Each structure stands twice: as structure tokens, then as C-alpha cells.
Amino acid sequence: MMAVRRRLLPCACLGLLGLLCWVLVSGAFSPETEHQMEFMDASELGAFQPQSALSDMEFSAISSYRGPGNKDQRSNKELPILLWWSAGLFPHFPGDTERIDCATSSCMATSNRKVQHHKRTASIIFYGTDFRAYEAPLPRPPHQTWALFHEESPMNNYLLSHGPGIRLFNHTATFSRGSDYPLTLQWLPTLSYLLQPAAVPLREKNLWRAKGLAPVLYMQSHCDVPSDRDRYVRELMKYIEVDSYGKCLNNKALPAELEDTATATGEEPRFMSFVARYKFHLALENGLCSDYMTEKLWRPLHQGCVPVYRGSPSVADWMPNGRAVVLVDDFSSPGELAALLRHLDQDDEAYARYLEYKDPDGGVANARLLERLEAREWGVNDMSKPNYLNGFECYVCDRENARLAAERAHQRAPQQAPPPPPAKMANNSHMGCPLPRPGYGDIGDVPPDDGWLQIWPLDYWQSLDQAEGLESLIRHNESDPSLLWQHIQNIAVRRARGKH
Ligand SMILES: *[C@@H]1O[C@H](CO)[C@@H](O)[C@H](O)[C@H]1NC(C)=O
Numbered sequence: 001m002m003a004v005r006r007r008l009l010p011c012a013c014l015g016l017l018g019l020l021c022w023v024l025v026s027g028a029f030s031p032e033t034e035h036q037m038e039f040m041d042a043s044e045l046g047a048f049q050p051q052s053a054l055s056d057m058e059f060s061a062i063s064s065y066r067g068p069g070n071k072d073q074r075s076n077k078e079l080p081i082l083l084w085w086s087a088g089l090f091p092h093f094p095g096d097t098e099r100i101d102c103a104t105s106s107c108m109a110t111s112n113r114k115v116q117h118h119k120r121t122a123s124i125i126f127y128g129t130d131f132r133a134y135e136a137p138l139p140r141p142p143h144q145t146w147a148l149f150h151e152e153s154p155m156n157n158y159l160l161s162h163g164p165g166i167r168l169f170n171h172t173a174t175f176s177r178g179s180d181y182p183l184t185l186q187w188l189p190t191l192s193y194l195l196q197p198a199a200v201p202l203r204e205k206n207l208w209r210a211k212g213l214a215p216v217l218y219m220q221s222h223c224d225v226p227s228d229r230d231r232y233v234r235e236l237m238k239y240i241e242v243d244s245y246g247k248c249l250n251n252k253a254l255p256a257e258l259e260d261t262a263t264a265t266g267e268e269p270r271f272m273s274f275v276a277r278y279k280f281h282l283a284l285e286n287g288l289c290s291d292y293m294t295e296k297l298w299r300p301l302h303q304g305c306v307p308v309y310r311g312s313p314s315v316a317d318w319m320p321n322g323r324a325v326v327l328v329d330d331f332s333s334p335g336e337l338a339a340l341l342r343h344l345d346q347d348d349e350a351y352a353r354y355l356e357y358k359d360p361d362g363g364v365a366n367a368r369l370l371e372r373l374e375a376r377e378w379g380v381n382d383m384s385k386p387n388y389l390n391g392f393e394c395y396v397c398d399r400e401n402a403r404l405a406a407e408r409a410h411q412r413a414p415q416q417a418p419p420p421p422p423a424k425m426a427n428n429s430h431m432g433c434p435l436p437r438p439g440y441g442d443i444g445d446v447p448p449d450d451g452w453l454q455i456w457p458l459d460y461w462q463s464l465d466q467a468e469g470l471e472s473l474i475r476h477n478e479s480d481p482s483l484l485w486q487h488i489q490n491i492a493v494r495r496a497r498g499k500h
């Protein structure tokens with residue numbers, strides 16, 4: 001029933017190397033982020049956890065390094081606990097409980113679910129892709145905040161795109177600039193990644209054109225996705241030549257020597273230089289959410305191929321200048337888009353203007369982009385900077401300590417200390433993706449037996465049911481998350497009777 005795709009961490013079970021491996025797999029250099037992989041449920045990993053998460057650490061010495069702003073002298077057993085609920089995504093040695101010393105304060109981080117009801121467990125951190133309403137930690141005590149880490153596609157869990165779903169969380173790290181700890185440019189490692197000269201000069205691209213390469217490349221093997229991109233590409237192909245090498249709309253075979261590089265992780269150099277021969281890359285995200293931009297967009301910019309992009313509706317906010325991408329939605333039809341691409345294919349001067357952002361002297365004119373790259377504290381495949389998992393964990397730790405300190409101070413001296421800040425919860429600006437629409441044409445024109453139609457609009461609305469069901473479970477202080485289905489049914493019945 002759940003159409004939600006699982007894309008669990010392939011390395012979650014490797015133990016020690018799990019984190020490093022995770023960083024590599026979902027870091028900026030995996031060319032195919034949408035492999036369908038089957039893995040053990042994160043919760044099954046719990047079986048390998050030691051009996052007590054806290055006992056080993058509680059009595060050990062206070063660990064060494066603290067940031068200059070961290071004057072936290074408390075012993076481990078006084079610190080608030082952060083519980084990573086999705087055990088597959090625990091940015092420490094598996095099974096460990098670790099003291100983390102953050103910018104202004106310290107916490108204990110664990111993935112041992114036995115501490116769920118511990119009074120010091122201040123926050124539970126969830127990985128969005130794995131978050132399941134029917135497995136949520138219940139009952140939820142009022143003092144416990146929830147934190148959401150979700151850097152992946154919205155298609156993995158539409159529950160988080162609905163108000164009642166996202167409101168369950170107090171702290172967020174998502175692709176959206178509106179989240180608390182934004183990961184918006186996670187697929188852009190550095191500014192120099194953009195500035196690198198075109199991998200294949202235009203002169204050479206024209207030679208490849210003369211040898212029979214199409215002007216446009218499509219390379220996709222994940223076909224049934226919410227953005228319904230294939231429906232658009234199929235139409236576009238009527239107006240311009242597109243070489244499609246992936247499983248979706250395949251019309252051309254990869255050269256034999258490249259066959260097994262196409263699905264390899266990492267930017268395989270031979271494969272990269274092959275795709276760089278194309279003038280245009282169809283860069284169509286699997287979901288259309290504000291600020292959801294992936295390597296599909298940044299890689300062609302890196303290589304000096306013009307992305308023909310559909311994805312984040314606000315993508316222009318992050319582009320190096322006003323003319324680096326061709327936006328599908330600027331055209332009233334695939335035919336009109338094709339007309340521009342054909343024109344640029346003929347006119348070298350006009351095409352070259354799309355690559356002007358590579359000029360090291362001020363080609364990148366977007367102050368917002370420069371400022372965000374400069375300001376972010378986490379690195380992409382950069383060992384000298386924290387990764388964003390540990391960064392977010394510390395963000396939550398410092399926020400929780402500040403909240404707890406304010407509460408304690410106010411309790412001790414209500415006259416002197418101001419009341420703690422009001423409850424903080426996320427809203428649709430932290431993620432909020434719209435109802436999936438057909439990639440081309442009106443929904444009324446899509447035949448009833450269409451695969452996309454049978455999956456995505458349904459998945460979207462079922463996710464809303466689940467979000468509302470979970471909200472109801474929490475409101476009723478239920479401790480058994482499997483009562484979810486009953487709560488969903490009750491809501492539906494009440495609604496049918498006209499009561500809300
Ligand atoms: C956390 O969010 C919940 C709503 O999901 C809210 O009831 C609670 O007050 C929030 N907690 C804090 C400390 O802001």
C-alpha cells in the first residue's frame with residue numbers, strides 16, 4: 001500500500017565504516033542517487049545494540065575537545081540525551097553512546113531506543129526517508145522535541161510535505177532554505193566546481209554533433225517518479241533529437257566500454273567525459289519542490305553542458321547568473337523549448353553565452369549563492385569541515401540546552417528570568433512539496449490505468465492521512481503506534497459525518 005520508496009543506506013550494516021560510507025553514498029559524488037536498493041529495516045539493527053546505551057559512557061572521563069564557546073563542565077550523566085531513531089543513520093560508531101561537545105554546549109548522542117522514555121532524553125532525531133507513522137516513538141512526552149533530518153527527495157516520504165506531518169517536528173534540516181539547518185546546496189561542493197572550464201570545448205561538441213550525437217542527452221533509469229518527467233521528454237522527443245541511454249525512454253545503447261560505468265557510484269571519469277560531449281543535458285528532478293536541487297543540475301554546470309532543468313520552481317535564486325540554465329517551465333510547450341535548443345545548437349555565440357558564468361573574473365554574479373557557500377559550516381566531501389549530520393546534531397544539542405537552561409532559570413526565579421521562548425515547530429516552509437502533477441498535459445487527459453496516476457497522487461493523499469493519524473495518536477497520548485490505522489479510520493468516519 002505504501003508507495004514510498006526505500007533508499008536505505010547501503011552501508012548501514014557495515015558497522016564502523018557505516019558513516020563514512022553513508023557520506024560517500026549520499027555525498028555530492030554519487031551519479032545515480034535513485035538506485036532502488038533493498039536493505040534491512042533500520043529497526044532490525046537494534047538487535048545488535050548492547051543492552052545499555054548509557055552505562056558505559058556515564059562514568060567515563062569528560063572527553064577532551066570543546067569549542068571555544070563551550071564551557072559545559074557537566075559530567076556525562078547530567079547531559080541531555082539525543083536519540084537517533086533511525087539507527088541506520090547514526091553519525092558515530094554503531095552501538096556507541098557518545099558525548100558530543102558542540103559550539104556552546106554538550107549532549108549525549110545514542111541510537112539505543114531503550115532511552116526513549118529516559119527523563120534526560122531531550123530530543124529524538126529522525127531520518128525523513130525512514131520515518132514511519134506506524135513506528136513512531138509514543139507516547140510523546142511534552143518535554144521531548146523531535147528533529148527531522150531529510151536531505152533526500154521528497155518522493156521518499158510525502159508525509160513530511162503535509163502541514164500535520166511537518167508540524168510534528170521542532171527542528172529541521174532539509175533541502176529547503178526555510179528549514180532550521182538548510183542543506184540547500186548540498187550537491188554543490190565548492191565554487192570552483194562551477195568555475196571549472198568546460199570539459200569538452202564547443203568546437204569539439206560540434207564535431208560530435210557532426211558524427212551523429214544528438215544535441216540533447218537524457219540519462220535516467222528511475223522512471224516512475226512524482227515529477228513524471230518521462231511524459232514530458234516523450235513529447236519533447238517529437239521536436240528535437242534526444243539520446244536516451246538510461247532505462248527510461250531508452251533509444252540508444254551506451255558504448256560497450258562504458259556499460260558498467262553508467263551505474264557505478266562516483267563520478268567515473270570515462271563516463272563523465274562521455275556525457276560532457278553533449279550540448280544539453282535534460283536535468284529533470286524526480287520531485288518538484290522549492291529548493292530541491294540535485295547533482296542533475298550541478299553536474300552539467302560543472303561539466304559545461306547546459307542543463308535543461310525542471311525541479312525547484314525557485315531554482316533561479318541559486319544560479320550563478322541569469323543565463324546558465326534553460327528552464328523548461330519558461331516555455332509554453334515542448335515544441336517551443338525544442339525551437340530554442342535547435343537555435344542554440346546552430347548559433348555558437350548564443351550557446352557560449354550560457355557558459356559565461358565560468359569566467360573566473362566575476363562570472364558568478366549571484367550574491368546569494370556566494371554568500372551561502374561562504375557561510376555554511378559543513379563541507380561536502382571535505383574532511384576539514386564537519387559533515388552536515390554531525391552539524392545538525394550539534395545544532396539540536398545547543399538549541400535543547402538553551403531551552404532547558406531557560407526553563408530551569410525561569411523555574412528558579414520566575415521574577416528575574418523571562419519565560420522560556422514559545423514552542424517552536426516546523427511548517428510547510430521547511431519542506432512542503434505540492435501534489436504531484438502530470439509531467440505534460442492535464443490530469444484529466446491521463447488514462448485511468450496510467451502507472452504514474454495510480455501511484456503518486458494516491459501516495460500524496462495517503463501520506464496526509466498518516467500525518468493526521470499520527471497527530472491524533474499523539475493528542476490521545478497513545479503508546480501503541482500500530483493504532484494508527486484505527487485513528488485514520490476514525491478521522492475518516494468523523495469527516496464523513498461532517499464533524500472535524
Ligand atoms: C514541539 O512540537 C510540538 C508539536 O509537534 C509542540 O507541541 C511542542 O510544544 C514543541 N516543543 C517545543 C519545546 O517547542
Ligand SMILES: *[C@@H]1O[C@H](CO)[C@@H](O)[C@H](O)[C@H]1NC(C)=O
Nearest residue numbers: 178179180425426427428429
Ligand atoms: C514557518 O516557520 C518559520 C520559522 O521556521 C516562520 O518564520 C514562519 O513565519 C512560519 N510560517 C508560517 C506560515 O507560520
Ligand SMILES: *[C@@H]1O[C@H](CO)[C@@H](O)[C@H](O)[C@H]1NC(C)=O
Nearest residue numbers: 138139140141476477478479
Ligand atoms: C501518557 O501516557 C504515559 C504512559 O502511558 C503516562 O505516564 C502519562 O501520564 C500520560 N500522560 C497524560 C497527559 O495522560
